[in-house]
Amino acid sequence: MPRPYKIPVHTTVDYFWVPERTEVRTPSRVSIPTEPTRIQTCYLHRDPTVKPDIQDPQHHVNVFYEDRIHDWTWIRGELKYSSRAMEGGCWIRCEFEVPRYQVKTEGFPESGYSFKSFGAAKAEVTRQARKSRVLSLRAYDMTTGEVFRYDPNQSKIVQVTP
Secondary structure, eight states: EEEEEEEEOTTTEEEEOOOOOOSOOOOOOOOOOOOOSSSEEEEOOOOOSOOOOOSSSBBBBBBBBOOBTEEEOOOOEEEEEEOOSSSEEEEEEEEEESSSEEEETTEEEEEEEEEESSHHHHHHHHHHHHHHOOOOOEEEEETTTOOOEEEEOOOOOOEOOO
C-alpha cells in the first residue's frame, strides 16, 4: 500500500498538457515560466480538453513520479520532458516551491526579491539598507503577514507592528 503524499506547505500545483513526440528520442517541449520542483505524469488522463485535479497523488496508482535530469529538465522557461512512462499525449502535474518571504522597497513593489528563508531575507534587507542607506526596505512574511524592517538605531531587523 503506497504512503499518502502530502504537499509541502509552500508549494503550488499546476497541470500542463504535453503533446505527443513528433520524433523518436526527441523530448517534448512545454513552455513553463518558472522552474518546477517535482513533476508527476498523470498517465490516466489522456484528454487534452479536460484538466485533471489530483488531490492525493500516488506513484503507480494515479501518477508516475518523474526523475529530474533523466526524465525532465527546465532551462530558461522551457521544460524538456522525456518520460519512461509515456511518449507524451498526457497531462503532467508540476509542483512549484513558493518563496515565503519578500523584500521590497516601499512604494516600489516591482523592486522585490523572493526568499525561502527568513535568514536570507533578513540578510538582504540588512545588506541593502547598509549599502544604500535606504531605510524603507521591508521583509514580508507571506504566510503570517508579519512585516520586518531594518532599524538603523539598533543596527538590526525589527518586527513592525501592524
